[in-house]
Amino acid sequence: MNRNDTTARIAHVFSGTLMHSTPRAAVEILHNCVLGVDDKGKIAFIENHRDVVSLSEKWGFETSDIKQLGQYEFLMPGxxxxxxxxxxxxxxxxxxxxxxxxxxxxxxxxxxxxxxxxxxxxxxxxxxxxxxxxxxxxxxxxxxxxxxxxxxxxxxxxxxxxxxxxxxxxxxxxxxxxxxxxxxxxxxxxxxxxxxxxxxxxxxxxxxxxxxxxxxxxxxxxxxxxxxxxxxxxxxxxxxxxxxxxxxxxxxxxxxxxxxxxxxxxxxxxxxxxxxxxxxxxxxxxxxxxxxxxxxxxxxxxxxxxxxxxxxxxxxxxxxxxxxxxxxxxxxxxxxxxxxxxxxxxxxxxxxxxxxxxxxxxxxxxxxxxxxxxxxxxxxLSLDDQIGNFVVGKDFDALRVNICVPDGPIDLFPGEAPKVILEKFLNLGDDRNITEVYVAGRQVVPFPDK
Missing domain, CATH: 3.20.20.140 (Metal-dependent hydrolases)
Known part of the structure; x- marks a missing residue:
């Protein structure tokens, strides 16, 4: 799913679990993924984490710059x-x-x-x-x-x-x-x-x-x-x-x-x-x-x-x-x-x-x-060519969700699968669990101090 144009600079790289919808699947869970966002706010690539070294060479980012999602974190569309x-x-x-x-x-x-x-x-x-x-x-x-x-x-x-x-x-x-x-x-x-x-x-x-x-x-x-x-x-x-x-x-x-x-x-x-x-x-x-x-x-x-x-x-x-x-x-x-x-x-x-x-x-x-x-x-809203899920070429409108924030509204128990975690967030979660918000690749939450 790589994009042919590799001239764009990579602004963000995330590694971990992605959850989104497609026309065929109401929920699709992508495990151990690496997602890159270019400096125009577009999704540049979505690949398996095992390819991270070759991806970093191809797209010119440092592996140390990758934002690693925790065990109980995931990205979902805005x-x-x-x-x-x-x-x-x-x-x-x-x-x-x-x-x-x-x-x-x-x-x-x-x-x-x-x-x-x-x-x-x-x-x-x-x-x-x-x-x-x-x-x-x-x-x-x-x-x-x-x-x-x-x-x-x-x-x-x-x-x-x-x-x-x-x-x-x-x-x-x-x-x-x-x-x-x-x-x-x-x-x-x-x-x-x-x-x-x-x-x-x-x-x-x-x-x-x-x-x-x-x-x-x-x-x-x-x-x-x-x-x-x-x-x-x-x-x-x-x-x-x-x-x-x-x-x-x-x-x-x-x-x-x-x-x-x-x-x-x-x-x-x-x-x-x-x-x-x-x-x-x-x-x-x-x-x-x-x-x-x-x-x-x-x-x-x-x-x-x-x-x-x-x-x-x-x-x-x-x-x-x-x-x-x-x-x-x-x-x-x-x-x-x-x-x-x-x-x-x-x-x-x-x-x-x-x-x-x-x-x-x-x-x-x-x-x-x-x-x-x-x-x-x-x-x-006839915007599905731009947003709505994680597809290469679409704008990166996304939420970083953390189920285990301190004093948060959700309790987890051993062995709960990612779809269970998603269901708990949808039924029990609130803004405390939404730790970062991105629109067209720009991080807009947390709000800048100024």
């Missing part, structure tokens, strides 16, 4: 949060007592209106980027707010701390209970154009804009059409929400009577593309899932939020059976945890609850959920 509201982080862990539409008007819109204050925005956005990176989120698909300048601050912070991010300036022109928290269609188009232009002008390597209609109930048909055109003309990602709870689905029927379904609303406005990710999808029909498959659009499964505000339970197995791309999302702050480990655990809980309701339902395995949080997330 986790991909396909749906998170950075602007809601300030009230994470609270305000989970109302259903979706009341929740938005009572808590979300009043808080998001505060982001016209750039000091407030900088404070919250700094904390959410640092917190998610510490918890192993190397890629985040962020909702910001309607405020262009504050949304640009989020992009700047993601770049500064080294997180790979899609950042969306929220677009909404109707149905807000907070009068100051919406824009006219013309304002929204102008500010979205400005946001995209300004963010692209920064030329951040790993931070890009994403077209972000909040969801169909808060957008007029004309605005949705404008956003569809903007996404097409700029070849950008699209993110929004769909079929989160039943009341919302019924509201969409009344607001868009000419559309056959919630999915049809986005389809008719050219917002379902192979770069689209839609959060939730709890109440999508099989016919709607077929439209997702045909367009190449993806679903972000947000189980913590779905349960916390009693929206519904997505049948992930059914989505996968329809061959629809699917990743996991924390959906802060509807979801009370910014950790993708929590998203994996809640995904398993939801799948088991569906099996309790219907014994014929095939419960997801922890291996499948591991894939959804890594390779699946990269597929959902």
């Amino acid at each position: 986790m991909v949060d396909t749906h998170i509201h950075a602007s809601q982080y300030s009230y994470t862990g609270t305000a989970l007592d109302l259903p979706l539409l009341e929740w938005l008007n009572t808590y979300t819109f009043p808080v998001e209106a505060k982001y016209k204050d750039l000091d407030f925005a900088n404070n919250v956005y700094t904390k959410v980027v640092r917190r998610t990176l510490k918890n192993g989120t190397t890629t985040a698909c962020y909702f910001a707010t309607i405020h262009t300048d504050a949304s640009l601050v989020l992009g700047e912070l993601a770049d500064r701390f080294g997180q790979r991010a899609l950042v969306g300036k929220v677009c909404m022109d109707c149905n807000s209970a907070v009068p100051q928290y919406k824009e006219s269609p013309s304002e929204c188009k102008e500010e979205t154009d400005r946001f995209i232009k300004e963010l692209l002008k920064k030329e951040y390597t790993n931070v890009k804009p994403v077209v972000t209609p909040r969801f169909a109930p808060s957008c007029s048909s004309s605005l949705l059409s404008e956003l569809g055109e903007i996404a097409k003309n700029n070849k950008l990602h699209v993110q929004s929400h769909i079929s989160e709870n039943k009341e919302e689905v019924e509201l969409v029927k009344t607001l868009f009577p000419g559309c056959r379904s919630y999915t049809d609303v986005y389809l008719k406005h050219n917002l379902l593309t192979e770069r689209t990710v839609m959060a939730h999808g709890c109440h999508l029909t099989d016919e709607e899932l077929e439209l997702f498959r045909e367009t190449g659009s993806a679903i972000s499964h947000c189980p913590n939020s779905n349960i916390s505000i009693c929206s519904g339970m997505l049948n992930v197995r059914n989505v996968l059976n329809h061959k629809v791309k699917l990743g996991l999302g924390t959906d802060v702050a509807g979801g009370y945890s910014p950790s993708m480990l929590d998203a994996m655990r809640r995904t398993l809980d939801t799948s088991k609850a569906l099996t309790i309701q219907d014994p014929q339902h095939k419960t997801l395995s922890f291996e499948e959920v591991f894939r959804l949080a890594t390779l699946g997330g990269s597929e959902a």
Whole structure:
């Protein structure tokens, strides 16, 4: 698996156990491996440790520079949060007592209106980027707010701390209970154009804009059409929400009577593309899932939020059976945890609850959920040619995991195999076990002192 181009300088070399997913294997464990990362942040080689001397001669690194992983350490791909509201982080862990539409008007819109204050925005956005990176989120698909300048601050912070991010300036022109928290269609188009232009002008390597209609109930048909055109003309990602709870689905029927379904609303406005990710999808029909498959659009499964505000339970197995791309999302702050480990655990809980309701339902395995949080997330964001697993030529987005950190949350016992260690980390681990985080070859955690 060596790369033909050996002119690049090697920046990192790791030796030990690698755990990742492939399209064929939900978990593949590579023992006694040597992995090299070049100075462009790409994986240069993955070989057996017995070849380390010849590798060092070929690639020009010193064997003394190798980072040796311990017996209870491993590398895994960075986790991909396909749906998170950075602007809601300030009230994470609270305000989970109302259903979706009341929740938005009572808590979300009043808080998001505060982001016209750039000091407030900088404070919250700094904390959410640092917190998610510490918890192993190397890629985040962020909702910001309607405020262009504050949304640009989020992009700047993601770049500064080294997180790979899609950042969306929220677009909404109707149905807000907070009068100051919406824009006219013309304002929204102008500010979205400005946001995209300004963010692209920064030329951040790993931070890009994403077209972000909040969801169909808060957008007029004309605005949705404008956003569809903007996404097409700029070849950008699209993110929004769909079929989160039943009341919302019924509201969409009344607001868009000419559309056959919630999915049809986005389809008719050219917002379902192979770069689209839609959060939730709890109440999508099989016919709607077929439209997702045909367009190449993806679903972000947000189980913590779905349960916390009693929206519904997505049948992930059914989505996968329809061959629809699917990743996991924390959906802060509807979801009370910014950790993708929590998203994996809640995904398993939801799948088991569906099996309790219907014994014929095939419960997801922890291996499948591991894939959804890594390779699946990269597929959902159409970034799987760059990230998601350990393949020569891909960017090195990775976590160094240590099961035996001092005073950590996991106890080990003699004879436990690597897959058992992985399962324990997914079920019991936390940010203490994630000792190093890399994005495109750059070590971003621990954070530099400055």
